[in-house]
Amino acid sequence: MQQADLIFCMEKAHEEFLLDRYSQHTDKIWLLTDFAYDKPEDIEDPIALDGRAFEKSADKLYKACQAAAQRIKSDFHTQK
Numbered sequence: 001m002q003q004a005d006l007i008f009c010m011e012k013a014h015e016e017f018l019l020d021r022y023s024q025h026t027d028k029i030w031l032l033t034d035f036a037y038d039k040p041e042d043i044e045d046p047i048a049l050d051g052r053a054f055e056k057s058a059d060k061l062y063k064a065c066q067a068a069a070q071r072i073k074s075d076f077h078t079q080k
Helices: 012-021 032-037 051-079
Strands: 007-009 029-031
Touching: 007 012, 007 032, 012 029, 029 032, 032 051
Parallel strands: 007 029
Antiparallel strands: none
16 A cells, blocks of 8 residues: 555445545545546446446446546646
8 A cells, every 4th residue: 555656446335445444545545437537436346247247347447547547647747
């Protein structure tokens, strides 16, 4: 946790768990969609679901990661 700059969670429950457990790192812990889109929304873990649900979650995760990467890139260039 100390070495990470950002920690992303797919589900609000995971974010809340980490925030409770690692309160000294609240500035690093984000729900991925909140960081990427300023819209807190879970990306469901499809582990016990069918292939279509997996594809849907994978698509949401890919798009959110792309948006988060753009934000990181933008924020990094702004700070320089």
